[in-house]
Amino acid sequence: MEVMTQVPHLGWPYSFWGISWSPNGKRLAFSLSRPGWLEHLYLLDVETKEIEVLTELNKDFYPVWAPGGDRILFLRWNREFDTFCTIDIETKEIVALFDVDKATGYWGDWSPEGDYIAYSRWGSVYLYDFATDETQEIVEVDGSIFVISWLRDIRILPVEAQQKLVTTWSAIKREAAQQ
Incomplete structure (x- = not known):
């Protein structure tokens, strides 16, 4: 190029x-x-x-x-x-x-190790797993989520809903504990 x-x-x-x-x-x-x-x-x-x-x-x-x-x-x-x-x-x-x-929030982000991608669709956050090629819903909020950013130093995914702030602690901690 x-x-x-x-x-x-x-x-x-x-x-x-x-x-x-x-x-x-x-x-x-x-x-x-x-x-x-x-x-x-x-x-x-x-x-x-x-x-x-x-x-x-x-x-x-x-x-x-x-x-x-x-x-x-x-x-x-x-x-x-x-x-x-x-x-x-x-x-x-x-x-x-x-x-x-087209209802998807446009921004996705990598997990710190690069094995997952998190993205939003209206008020839900989804996790795509590269190993299984599967997507699962991990949290749903009242409102819309447009931007997602995974913290690089710990396994937490903070998201800000348009109407309120939600941090998805439990689902990600459970996932991390299983690895």
Whole structure:
């Protein structure tokens, strides 16, 4: 893919749809609106200021680095549904993980070890298990959850509902105790 030191403007307003630091703090992954109502994924090398295009000709947004720094989770827009995908940073191989309906909160996050992904669908939080390729609902709240972030140093997943704050202690602690 192309490497540059600035993203061409092309007469299109810039809209960022997610920014995520790499685990080593040396790169930023971000999604940026482009002409044609597309969102591309980019990588910025913080030291060299070089920008690499990761994806093109799709609506790819809300990138989140894997804890190991080798992959990025993102959401790919499709007309009827969206798809959570990963992209390998070295090979640029994209793997479609699973489809979600349009009612899904757009942001997902990796567990600290990278073996799960948490995401929301309206007022429910779901956990996708890479080992089993299965998804389970782990908590439901009164309201909507739009952003999820897993704490990196402990096995807690705080979520903020639009109407109230909920922290999913028990389900995740039970899961951690079984491992």
